[in-house]
Amino acid sequence: MRELTTHTDSIAATDAVDLEHRLVETVPGTTRRMTLNMGPQHPSTHGVLRIVLELDGETILSAFPDIGFLHTGIEKECEVKTWQQAVTLTDRVDYLANLSNNLVYALAVEKLIGDIEIPPKAQWTRVMMAELQRLNSHLVWLGTHALDIGAMSVFFYCFREREDILRIFEMFSGQRMMTSYIRIGGLALEPPRGWQQVVGKFINAFPSKVDEYEELLDSNPIWMRRTQGVGITPLEDLLDLGVTGPMIRAAGVKWDIRKDEPYSSYDQFDFDIPTRTENDVYARYRVRLGEMRQSARIIKQALEGMPEGAWQADAPKIVLPEREKMKTQMEALIYHFKIVTEGFRVTAGEVYQAVESPRGEIAYYVVSNGTSRPYRVFMRTPSFGNLQALPALLEGRLLADSIASLGSMDFVLGDTDR
């Protein structure tokens, strides 16, 4: 660090805010201003997020998030894949919500196709998998958030349960993280034999695990001091800045896309939307723990009432035929050849489909021009929307609180940068 004589009031205007740490002394012996670069390798930024902080002592005067380090051009790449191939790219948007991304893409394309009916078993399995995914995401969030604040043991408890969920994903799809399990027209594979026992065993034990987390944190004096009254931002600001999901619900808005715009037969499930009114980091923690309990309820209902029947739509032009049919029926062989070589065509038009991901509203704007490849896939990802509120959460607060505030936003940088 070195002393600078020039005083910089704001660093917003400078292009690509320069990297060096500066110490600015306005009047000798009085306030010392410091520009501090947090990230992109800082552990509590949960990925490669860079924040340029301007500090006055320990108070944050301004915060400038700098994103784009993980930009991989997924939207561009979707345009050269066939409709079904692009499913594998949606996995890679958000490594903690890949099934939600699969689901929203499949729903959008199915809405574009129009005359395709997804059988109840596929819809219920989609719901069950998406909810397991929500548990997975919230567990990683809780573990790392607690670790940031200093409660290390919670991390191990959470990852113990997460391992069970990843095993279930592997059992269903053959993959632990990049599952690509939800496809256009249904599922990738038939649910495996004996899945009821595995999911049942996990979900019966899970509520008691949530009790354990609550016991560790709920009335833990350090946890409460670090989270209560921290990160409060007026609801109007949050809405205006495009924040969605648990952060909004912790500010008292009872808005959940699963209830308000039900998709994939969520309307047949019985669950509540946990809300709080305190609007601080602690409230966000309570909301997410409440959501874990509700997800467990949904999974239990899906397990008990899983409909029988087909797990793929009856649409030979879109869904690959069974192996046996392909070997014995000419027509099935032709469809198989067409789907694999060329892909299927989708009616021209556009769809904006939203679902509730663990982090908030995830919406895909899919445009088709009638060919076998997407013309444009825009991904409105919750982390991108939420991260915009970061300066509002940090400015004027203490530097130490920024770790708690950042953790409570629960963003994934892959999701932000796509």
Next chain:
Amino acid sequence: MLPDVLKETAAAVDIDSRFPEAITGGHTERGEPTLFIAPAFIVEVCRFLKTEQRFVRLSSVTAVDWLPSEPRFEVAYNLHSLDRNERLRLKCWVSEAECEIDSVTGVWRAANWYEREVFDMFGIRFRNHPDLRRILMPTDWEGHPLRKDYPVHGYKYTYQNE
């Protein structure tokens, strides 16, 4: 001129009565109402929708490149109202020659990053935007990746010299 199919969408009718020249077309496809707005009116229409029609949320701003048609770009605003539980899409055509449109950051602050993204990916400039810089690509990047004439592997590299 408000198309007949949108006569049942309350928000569209209200815009039409307030700004008779703003709506240049529209349709309702798959239950999603879309309005084409004359670019000169976009900020006023958005402000009207936010303050008087309770569309408090701007879900996203994005664009579509319709090369080689003219005007080339379509900027899409996806609005959402929590109270009405309704979604509405506004669209503006932007020509390649002008490639500019007014920013709606003054209406919703959420537009800030979305407009930066559109600028970064398509090269459409937003007038009166407070901080119009690239957001996802490096600052010294050349070209706008989501344009249809931009190759998937970029300009710098080809598969041959790998």
